[in-house]
Amino acid sequence: MKDFGTEQIRNVALISHGGAGKTSLAEAMLYTSGAIKRLGKVDSGNTITDFDPDEIKRQITISTSLAPLEWNEVKVNLLDTPGFFDFMGEVQGALRVADSAVIVVCAASGVEVGTEKVWAYADDYNLPRLIFINKIDRENADYDKVMEQLREFFGLKVFPLQFPLGQEGSFKGVIDLVKMKAIIYEGETGLSFKEEEIPQEFADKAQGLRETLVEAAAESDDDLMEKYLEEEPIGEDEINQALRKGILEGKIVPVLCGSATMNYGTQPLLDLITSNLPSPADRPPIVGVLPGKDEEEVVKEADKDESPSVLVFKTLADPYVGRVNYFRVCSGTLKADSQIYNFNKDKAERIGSLFFMRGKNQIPTDQIIAGDIGAVAKLSATATGDTLGDKNSPVIFPAIDFPQPVISFAVEPKSKDDEEKVSAGLTRFLDEDPTFKVERNTETKEIIISGMGDAHLGVIVERLSSKFGVEVNLKTPKVPYRETIRRSAKKEGRYKRQSGGRGQYGHVFIEISPLPRGEGFVFEDKIVGGVVPRQYIPAVEKGIVEAMEEGNLAKYQVVDLKVSLYDGSYHTVDSSEMAFKIAASMALRSAIEEADPVLLEPVMDVEVTVPENFMGDIMGDLNSRRGRIQGMVPGEGLQVIKAQAPLAEMFDYAIDLRSMTQGRGSFTMKFSHYEEVPHQESEKIIAAASEEKEGN
DSSP: OOOOOGGGEEEEEEEESTTSOHHHHHHHHHHHHTSOSSOOOTTTTOOSSOOSHHHHHHTSOOSOEEEEEEETTEEEEEEEOOOSGGGHHHHHHHHHHOSEEEEEEETTTBSOHHHHHHHHHHHHTTOOEEEEEEOTTSTTOOHHHHHHHHHHHHOTTEEESEEEESOGGGOOEEEETTTTEEEEEESSSSOEEEEEOOOHHHHHHHHHHHHHHHHHHHTTOHHHHHHHHTTOOOOHHHHHHHHHHHHHTTSOEEEEEOBTTTTBSHHHHHHHHHHHSOOGGGSOOEEEEETTEEEEEEEEOSOTTSOOEEEEEEEEEETTTEEEEEEEEEESEEESSEEEEETTTTEEEEEOOEEEEETTEEEEESEEETTOEEEEEOOSSOOTTOEEEOTTSOOBOOOOOOOOOOEEEEEEESSGGGHHHHHHHHHHHHHHOTTOEEEEETTTTEEEEEESSHHHHHHHHHHHHHHHOOOEEEEOOOOOOEEEESSOEEEEEEEEEOOSSOOEEEEEEEEEEEOOTTOOEEEEEOOOTTSSOGGGHHHHHHHHHHHTTSOTTTSOEEOSEEEEEEEEEOOTTTBOHHHHHHHHHHHHHHHHHTSOEEEEEEEEEEEEEEEGGGHHHHHHHHHHTTOEEEEEEEOSSEEEEEEEEEGGGOTTHHHHHHHHTTTOOEEEEEEEEEEEOOHHHHHHHHHHHHHHHHHO
16 A cells, blocks of 8 residues: 555444344445455455455354545545444544444444444544435335434434435435535446435425525534525535534534445545545544553553554454454554564564555555554564554553443353363463453352353353354353351261271361351461370361362352361371361361351342333333342433342343343442342252252
8 A cells, every 4th residue: 555644544343233234235335345346245255344254154243343445535434333233342442543434324224233333433533524425226115214223312413414315126326415416326347426416305305404404504614604604606626625623523424425335425425535534634533541651641552653652442353364453553653574562562673574454455564654444464472452552652542441241141162172272262262352261260160251242251161162062052050059057067077997907087067157248267276285296287277278169058169158177086096187187078068057057148239230221121121030139220311220149140130131121231240248049049050050969
């Protein structure tokens, strides 16, 4: 690619509800610009930005892809993002490095839940945006209805710049309300079109919409408003200048339309992106902090002559070149074959080759300037969210706010010989995906993977198979129940074995009593007169601690227990540490039997954010999960329900919440405390544990 200045760069995220046609639109824009010579199709699995085998198989975008193109002497970096909720972490990473957004809406489906979500994300990043109503050629397409929805959901700052010339099977072009011309497409590629006078049957509609548009543009410019009020003629250039100002200030969101698969409407879209959306130089400078000094701000301007600073927003594990880091140069110029410093890891990195990415294809370059987006391979320590830069000009940019996982499964290799491969593969995926988590639960002895939904974790499982040759099963994780006692008890433990040689002898008396919840374990030595010699007392404690690993009820860890060693006896020849350890464990198990043992379960703090109209259903569902409502916090059209619920009832909550709220609800969950399991539930758990033991 030829060199472009910062002012000639547009970083544009394509965002939408799943299935609105972002990938097809990216493909059409690449084809129209001449960046590719053939128009690929999602159905055929040959698009530039959906190149991963899982994306081709599922026909959805899973991972954000980069696709630079050139149009009107401007470089446009398209960021094609996923639309499905399970992969929203990719959207957050893309929006962090974008300067604007194109929100794609289906002409048949209209405004959907995902449309609302990505609009809110764009608000969070204060991104100028435009809307492209796609699939005008589709059956049941209704442009006017979708426009009404857009203005209803997102306000009166949404204005049409075009409307379609025909719909469904009769769609043949668009009417441009700035030029006041009809753009009619010819041929099958969408590259050939002609401008004509607006057909008479559309003239009144076009004139009315243009008046609305001119009034909106005039409100962004005092001089233009004066001309408008005095009813002086307003030219096309004046409207465009006012539109650009309104778009950059967030006062105007223009709406265009077309069909990505037919490649109708992509030329005007590219024109608007290059002329009216912001360059990195138009956006506010990026603010970071000095490493280790969060109170000291560092401001980085998008200036190629500044010291270099880079934010890594995505990491990809490429099977051929290894790990590839995608980044935005926030200031300065990053050069190939140079040294750079990772301030998050406090480590120097060697930059080898630099390249721009177009899908999976690498375009080599010697340097990447401020505002541009590129990639580098084989950095040793750098991960998503890290800040790189000149060691003499330190800065750390705020971390990317990735969503937290909401669903967890236990991973079980189909072959026990594959356990190491599973661990190695899952670790690789952690590098790529910040919304994916792995932990080994030491209590249940399971590997737990957590993600944004069942589809998200399904992709992980498929990649384990395709990349590492490992087949696994996913199952509901075991709940890390615990056991404790409700009253005190005293017991004797006596271990005596005699064989041909030296025997074994250990003898103890202990008292056990319950501790307050969360206190853990306390051992008290109350031996007097040396009835148990000093050297054997640590063995007694060790025997008790080991015995507490498996309780009497269902083999779960025993907690919140005080054990007092108050008497015992020993043999001068036969006593040993092992004998006292065994005697102590025998005494503990006997004492627990008489101390009213009970099961404890983990209880979680849950915060559910939902629209008000779903409140009743959500509260009823939480109650059915043995949840307790703690309170509610009102918000703008949303309510936050605070509750506590047992972990055992919450494993499938993410899926059910999405279903109950049509995708509008979200929740967070963290551990709160352990409490007693109700008797009826406890019996089921003990019975299940007994069956599992018999089965083994």
